[in-house]
Amino acid sequence: MKRTSSLGLGLAVAVGLAVAVAPASADEVAAVETEEVRFVDAVPRRPSATERLGEIRRRIQAALVYPPLARRQGVEGVTLVRFEIGHDGTAREVRLFRTSGRPTLDRAATRAVAAAAPLPWVYGRLEVPVRFELEGRRGMTVR
Amino acid sequence: MGSPGSRRAVSVERPFRLRFQLVARCLSCGFARRLGLGCLILVLTAPAPGSADEIVDDSDAPVLPVGEVTVTATRAERDVLDVPAHVTVIDREQIERSAARTVPDLLRRQSGLYLTSTTTNPAGLQVEARGFANGAGNGSSLLVQVNGRRVNEADSSVTDWALIELDEVETIEIVRGPASALYGDNAIGGVIDIRTRPAEGPPRVTVRSRIGRYDSRQASLNAAATVGAVTGSLFVDGVTTNGYRHGADFDSQNVNGSLQTQLWDRVFFGVSGGYYQDDRGFPGALLQADLDTLGRRAEAPDSAGTGSSMKNRFVDGWLDAMLAEDVLLRIRPYYRWRDDAATNVFEFGAGTNTDVRDKSSLGVDAHLQVDRPLFGRRNRLLAGFDFLRDETGRTDLFGGVFDSVQVSEDEKNVYAAFLQEELDLTDRLILSAGVRFDRAEYDLAVVDTLMPADRAVADPRYSIWSPKAALTWRVLPTASAYFSYSRGFRLPNFDENVPTLTGGPPVIPDLEPQISDSFELGGRWRNQRVDASLALYWMNVHDEIILNPLLNCFPGFGCFGQNDNFDRVRHRGIELGLSVQVVERLIAYANYTFEDVVITKADEPGLDGARMPITPRNRGNLGLVARLPYDLELTTHAIFVDERIVANDFDRLAAKLDPYATLDILLAWRPRFGEHLESALTLALRNVTASGYDGLAVRSISDPTRVGFYPAAKRTWEVGIMLSLRR
Numbered sequence: 065m066k067r068t069s070s071l072g073l074g075l076a077v078a079v080g081l082a083v084a085v086a087p088a089s090a091d092e093v094a095a096v097e098t099e100e101v102r103f104v105d106a107v108p109r110r111p112s113a114t115e116r117l118g119e120i121r122r123r124i125q126a127a128l129v130y131p132p133l134a135r136r137q138g139v140e141g142v143t144l145v146r147f148e149i150g151h152d153g154t155a156r157e158v159r160l161f162r163t164s165g166r167p168t169l170d171r172a173a174t175r176a177v178a179a180a181a182p183l184p185w186v187y188g189r190l191e192v193p194v195r196f197e198l199e200g201r202r203g204m205t206v207r
Numbered sequence: 208m209g210s211p212g213s214r215r216a217v218s219v220e221r222p223f224r225l226r227f228q229l230v231a232r233c234l235s236c237g238f239a240r241r242l243g244l245g246c247l248i249l250v251l252t253a254p255a256p257g258s259a260d261e262i263v264d265d266s267d268a269p270v271l272p273v274g275e276v277t278v279t280a281t282r283a284e285r286d287v288l289d290v291p292a293h294v295t296v297i298d299r300e301q302i303e304r305s306a307a308r309t310v311p312d313l314l315r316r317q318s319g320l321y322l323t324s325t326t327t328n329p330a331g332l333q334v335e336a337r338g339f340a341n342g343a344g345n346g347s348s349l350l351v352q353v354n355g356r357r358v359n360e361a362d363s364s365v366t367d368w369a370l371i372e373l374d375e376v377e378t379i380e381i382v383r384g385p386a387s388a389l390y391g392d393n394a395i396g397g398v399i400d401i402r403t404r405p406a407e408g409p410p411r412v413t414v415r416s417r418i419g420r421y422d423s424r425q426a427s428l429n430a431a432a433t434v435g436a437v438t439g440s441l442f443v444d445g446v447t448t449n450g451y452r453h454g455a456d457f458d459s460q461n462v463n464g465s466l467q468t469q470l471w472d473r474v475f476f477g478v479s480g481g482y483y484q485d486d487r488g489f490p491g492a493l494l495q496a497d498l499d500t501l502g503r504r505a506e507a508p509d510s511a512g513t514g515s516s517m518k519n520r521f522v523d524g525w526l527d528a529m530l531a532e533d534v535l536l537r538i539r540p541y542y543r544w545r546d547d548a549a550t551n552v553f554e555f556g557a558g559t560n561t562d563v564r565d566k567s568s569l570g571v572d573a574h575l576q577v578d579r580p581l582f583g584r585r586n587r588l589l590a591g592f593d594f595l596r597d598e599t600g601r602t603d604l605f606g607g608v609f610d611s612v613q614v615s616e617d618e619k620n621v622y623a624a625f626l627q628e629e630l631d632l633t634d635r636l637i638l639s640a641g642v643r644f645d646r647a648e649y650d651l652a653v654v655d656t657l658m659p660a661d662r663a664v665a666d667p668r669y670s671i672w673s674p675k676a677a678l679t680w681r682v683l684p685t686a687s688a689y690f691s692y693s694r695g696f697r698l699p700n701f702d703e704n705v706p707t708l709t710g711g712p713p714v715i716p717d718l719e720p721q722i723s724d725s726f727e728l729g730g731r732w733r734n735q736r737v738d739a740s741l742a743l744y745w746m747n748v749h750d751e752i753i754l755n756p757l758l759n760c761f762p763g764f765g766c767f768g769q770n771d772n773f774d775r776v777r778h779r780g781i782e783l784g785l786s787v788q789v790v791e792r793l794i795a796y797a798n799y800t801f802e803d804v805v806i807t808k809a810d811e812p813g814l815d816g817a818r819m820p821i822t823p824r825n826r827g828n829l830g831l832v833a834r835l836p837y838d839l840e841l842t843t844h845a846i847f848v849d850e851r852i853v854a855n856d857f858d859r860l861a862a863k864l865d866p867y868a869t870l871d872i873l874l875a876w877r878p879r880f881g882e883h884l885e886s887a888l889t890l891a892l893r894n895v896t897a898s899g900y901d902g903l904a905v906r907s908i909s910d911p912t913r914v915g916f917y918p919a920a921k922r923t924w925e926v927g928i929m930l931s932l933r934r
Contacts, residue, residue: 121274130280131472133529138284146270165408167436168469192273203284204294204380
């Protein structure tokens, strides 16, 4: 796993400070694991990183709209979007990481992420899969 | 705050290596060599999975997963339980697990539809619905559309099923019964709406190859990808077979492609085009004496050499625009043109004919769809217009009893407007009503060396109203019942209005459109495990168009027949469909059709009360799909068809064709190699019991004692392989 030295140093300092200043409880030091890296959030106050990620998910969800024409055409798919959060709570560097194969769904996903502000700050690059799904069994085309 | 981690350039090595692997794989399949150029173009132009075209964010830095966000919406498509008609939707999964090789082979398994075949190759197949398979050479009462484009031929109105390759099909929607209130001409027995595999979705490439008995080989390639805002698809296909009968050789090549894009999330437009060509043989009808001496695989001795070459092209356009949140404008223009060069040796020694024709169809469908509640209830309004121009130019050289040259230039313009409303009267009651007006104007010109120079064909004009009204009752969330009245019509086609000479003086028929009034009662029960449907219909057809063998008679020569309107023909029937998921790995299905088609009023004495030929009274099928361990799948499919009256045999001089049953078996191994690669190895055995049935039989018009048989293929096998790579 490649990591820049600055990132590693930053994480180490943050963890060290957290341990030294206030003994961390389970709520105060939240950890989120991916397949290859363990992120440690050492901000000693609520909400925890897990809670903030949940809030980010809820805000994106609220900003998300199924494109009406895609719905008409029975189009579904999953778009993978990556972004960062600035200190002002806006999503930055919003990038499409994996297309759904339908540009309209991709645009709706990136637009929802960009419009979800204000977002609670979380350090690092975030990834959100956005699934567009139509309810019910396949029906008949109108004409 | 800067982006964590450094950015790196996307490697291009892997995509290109993958492309070259695909090229090699594509070219290595034997039959596909002739399609090699198409494969090469496709694979090198389509972005390979994992290419930079899709991945905008190429950061190598670690990421923090937020968790999936899902947005759901209600489908805009109509729930089949809300549709006041007997409908069926066949999806790609069902196509894959069927043992069907062609679209008609799949359709013949559906209740209400009936297939006749005359060649044992992919040409010469005709599908009809609700008892309209009643003529030998008459037009079609079944409207067929591919992606919204009418594919009924300009001159004969029948569908050339060889042009629609099953590998390219994503879904088939079947609407049984008249639907002219929405679709107009030909939608009298039903509508088949075919959608090809979509370009949308993750990039994919699917390669198939099959070999089978009678030197049958086929290869196809289907690919789709998105580059930036543009989505494209390509389909390349080739089929060759010697058929089952001698003289049934068939060789086709087909290329279709599409490009589409979307603007501002509100406008979607695209174009597609295609080129198809084939050489096809027609082995002709065998007399009983031929069957006894030459066998059922023989080419008819008196029609040896009959066949044709054809080229077909099409260009489609489509535009969907959301004018408001609940208003959709949809425009579908299309144009297709086709050249045919046929050599016909008339059966029973009636002569020879060289037929060269070019034909074209130009169509535009434009309509508005408004989904705006009315009185607080769900409401959908559909309003639009259609335009269709069919043109055919023919040159026929006749030799035989009467040598002649016939040249014709035919044109037909149809203007139509329609309005349809669907309103929820209550939470459970849905009202559907609609009306369509069609104005058809013909411009027919024929010059024949046997006709007086100043004799011209009258140019018919027809105005037809097609109403429809229906009530659907959602008895339960999983069940509904409906009652409907609907009208359907079919215009006389060029081949019927200007009949090909059969050796006698030309007779120009004065045909009226065929119009039906149909009443239907039906119901459906559909949940996760069971899909059951029942439909009972009663249809009164006015002026049913048919080749009347008792007309155009001359002392000493006998009758030559003439296209005619039968005043009243009653079609009635029962259609049953059932599909049950017995256990998780076993699906059983069955269909049954009863059809009773009787002439209730005709000008000729002796025809009143006569049963119409060809359509059997009873037919059905039964099938099982079992998913076995080790990714194996077994499909068995049995068909039963009751006895049939021979075509043209209204006065029942000939013996009926015997009932028959066939059994098809498909064994498939479908291993998956990871998330992105699917594969299938299939063995299809068709007509396992080697039933020796006839696809059609026709009584000679000039000599009623002679009956020509078109034997269908006995036992055949086919081995196929499929590889599908999806990102």
